[in-house]
Amino acid sequence: MARIDWLRIFYHVSFWVVYLFLNTWLGSLFNRIDLNKAFINEASVIPVKILLTYFVFYRIIPLYLDRDKLWKLIGLTSAAFVVAILLYRMTTEWILFPITNPSRNVAFFNWKGIYLIAFDLFITVAAATTIKMIRVHYKSLEFEQELMREKLQSELNFLRAQMNPHFLFNTLNNLYGLARKKSDHTADAILMLSKIMRFMLYDCRAPRIAVADEARVIRDYIELEKLRYNERLRVQYEEHIEPPGGFIAPLLLLPFVENSFKHGAGGTTGTVEISIRLTLKDSILDFEVHNTVDAEPALPRAEGIGLKNVHRQLELIYPDRHELFTGRENGSFRAHLKVHLERN
Known part of the structure; x- marks a missing residue:
């Protein structure tokens, strides 16, 4: 049975909690709405962002290392963002707005809204991926240094x-x-x-x-x-x-x-x-x-x-x-x- 890495889980949960409250504050500031409403807006769509982010982590990033699968990488990335945009739009139009703003009537395929959703998703995935790649880079450096230490010790x-x-x-x-x-x-x-x-x-x-x-x-x-x-x-x-x-x-x-x-x-x-x-x-x-x-x-x-x-x-x-x-x-x-x- 695989051992559960609680420390890793803690880091991931901490990132999303910080992200939720930071985006809530920014949403309240830029959209000029109260914090409670901004929190509900962000909490309703964060599951979509989490799903997209981890799909990128564990399905798309590994393809990046295989240059022979470039077209599969582009196609899978595009498909993932299209599905995420649709889920995001469905969540806001069919669940969030009927609860928070029943009188609002916006076309489902509103290009300005789709552009803003795509930008929001991209910023989220980019931020999470940057942190992950930095961590992977430092782990790689630590691994190389450990190999070098072992090599030097073996030579000594x-x-x-x-x-x-x-x-x-x-x-x-x-x-x-x-x-x-x-x-x-x-x-x-x-x-x-x-x-x-x-x-x-x-x-x-x-x-x-x-x-x-x-x-x-x-x-x-x-x-x-x-x-x-x-x-x-x-x-x-x-x-x-x-x-x-x-x-x-x-x-x-x-x-x-x-x-x-x-x-x-x-x-x-x-x-x-x-x-x-x-x-x-x-x-x-x-x-x-x-x-x-x-x-x-x-x-x-x-x-x-x-x-x-x-x-x-x-x-x-x-x-x-x-x-x-x-x-x-x-x-x-x-x-x-x-x-x-x-x-x-």
Whole structure:
């Protein structure tokens, strides 16, 4: 059994009640008659207007969407107005006037009267249809926006789903290197990896996390990488988060750090210097990563999955609210991100 939409019924009844009293007032004003008589005049013909309006809504407007039925649309509209004019005329001549003005004698097919009736019906249908089409338009916009939100959310979920295997793959390679060396730090590295994976699996489900939490996982990742590279790795990490902090989409910053170790420490043979600075002040996040690199390669290196992923997430989550630079600069690779976060 179909559910009754009482709110919709209420809106329709409210429209016709307002229309009745507004037209009563206008009829009294322009025809110079008292309100009681104007109300009786309008109440007697409003059923015809209601019938015509809903016929237009549910029989004629749907034809407008089908261009192949143009002639049927024109014919049905014309027929509906002819029938409505006849019903209107019959109501006034055979029911209303005998009660309110018995002495009045007007020909049934009075062209001036028919013109005024047609105009009255047209104004009524036009007003109701305009309101309906505006409502349909806004509902269509809401539907499109909802589809867009769902599409963006699906894309974000896909991007985040890509991040976890990508990160795990790179980190397992690091653990493999430690295991090959039979390093005493292998167990500690596995423990740190489990902490990071727990963060990714559980904390990153929320659309936003505290910047302090993202900073904590960055520190854990730095400690994990230090176990692998020992003395040849020099890391400088600075963190300044102004109270009360802020919230950011999860895993936006970690890929830059991961990239610096992969292409800095992992891509060079000598001493590697990595500098990481994270600042949050007045809801503006400033994040910068520098790492030393070897000489410019003969062929440009394609951007990895991680950074491509972050680029797309920034476009989706912070459109027109972020600035990002990545590239070689004075013998090092530099990534600089500035994001205007939502205020708490």
